[in-house]
Amino acid sequence: MSIVSRHVDLATTPQIEDVSETATLAQWPDLAREYQNLIEADDLDSGALRHLGLIPNVLQLLGDVSSSQVLDAGTGTSWLFRHVAPKRAFACDLTRPTELVDGVTFRINDLAALSWPDHEFDVVVASLVLMYCPDLDAALRELRRVTKDKGRLIIALMSPYFYRTGEVQDDGAFTIRRPVDASRAFPLYIAQTVGPLMYFHRSLPQYVNALVRCGWSLTELRDWHINMADYNEETIGKLRERRSRTDLVPMFTFLACSAA
Numbered sequence: 389m390s391i392v393s394r395h396v397d398l399a400t401t402p403q404i405e406d407v408s409e410t411a412t413l414a415q416w417p418d419l420a421r422e423y424q425n426l427i428e429a430d431d432l433d434s435g436a437l438r439h440l441g442l443i444p445n446v447l448q449l450l451g452d453v454s455s456s457q458v459l460d461a462g463t464g465t466s467w468l469f470r471h472v473a474p475k476r477a478f479a480c481d482l483t484r485p486t487e488l489v490d491g492v493t494f495r496i497n498d499l500a501a502l503s504w505p506d507h508e509f510d511v512v513v514a515s516l517v518l519m520y521c522p523d524l525d526a527a528l529r530e531l532r533r534v535t536k537d538k539g540r541l542i543i544a545l546m547s548p549y550f551y552r553t554g555e556v557q558d559d560g561a562f563t564i565r566r567p568v569d570a571s572r573a574f575p576l577y578i579a580q581t582v583g584p585l586m587y588f589h590r591s592l593p594q595y596v597n598a599l600v601r602c603g604w605s606l607t608e609l610r611d612w613h614i615n616m617a618d619y620n621e622e623t624i625g626k627l628r629e630r631r632s633r634t635d636l637v638p639m640f641t642f643l644a645c646s647a648a
């Protein structure tokens with residue numbers, strides 16, 4: 389497998405003012421395989437960060453779903469359903485997973501235009517997908533529409549305080565290069581390899597306000613910071629190139645919401 393790493397210079401990456409929604413959505417299908425390779429690569433740390441931070445937090449916030457209909461929206465590899473067995477499992481994405489987990493009903497769907505009827509699901513998950521949706525309100529309204537009243541939404545984001553706002557230095561210090569609370573769209577390579585993809589940086593208040601506007605109540609908000617001892621133990625001797633990491637800023641942010 390060949391994964392090419394590119395240096396990203398935040399100071400010179402242009403911010404895009406006028407983003408074509410169609411072009412943005414069209415980027416993912418070509419990159420799905422590369423993204424899967426990335427998260428499964430043994431010598432990059434994406435897998436370790438998912439294992440240490442993403443997966444445990446999503447599963448904890450999800451809780452017991454054995455009697456629930458669950459939709460994983462923007463499912464990627466459909467990894468969620470390797471960890472939980474809901475009463476019925478549904479997934480959607482702009483592109484079909486290369487290996488869909490058995491028993492999952494899958495549809496090609498844009499989050500902003502879901503093809504399911506109203507009030508179909510008890511729980512909806514949106515893991516690392518909303519940052520790629522050009523119209524956040526449209527996506528959150530659609531997720532609300534297909535969720536039962538009193539149903540739940542679990543969201544995982546790359547932390548808006550960390551991701552593409554600055555750089556981790558070799559000593560673990562974090563240098564902020566861009567305002568953490570400004571919204572902007574710009575092309576990026578995930579883990580400096582998969583892209584270019586249009587990324588929509590939004591502040592935490594923007595996410596929370598959009599959730600409220602779209603009929604969601606926030607029930608829990610949590611940040612996840614890397615525990616450097618666990619990270620080192622997980623990655624030592626495995627990485628082709630050590631990236632500087634830090635525990636000073638959160639890496640992932642999780643929001644649990646209920647359908648108000």
Ligand SMILES: C[S@@+](CC[C@H](N)C(=O)[O-])C[C@H]1O[C@@H](n2cnc3c(N)ncnc32)[C@H](O)[C@@H]1O
Nearest residue numbers: 416462463464481482497498499515516517520
């Ligand atoms: C960073 S991956 C995350 C995948 C998975 N949820 C995870 O946690 O690993 C983003 C996924 O969202 C999908 N995606 C991006 N924009 C989308 C949209 N508007 N509607 C549905 N899926 C979308 C991409 O095709 C990709 O599979």
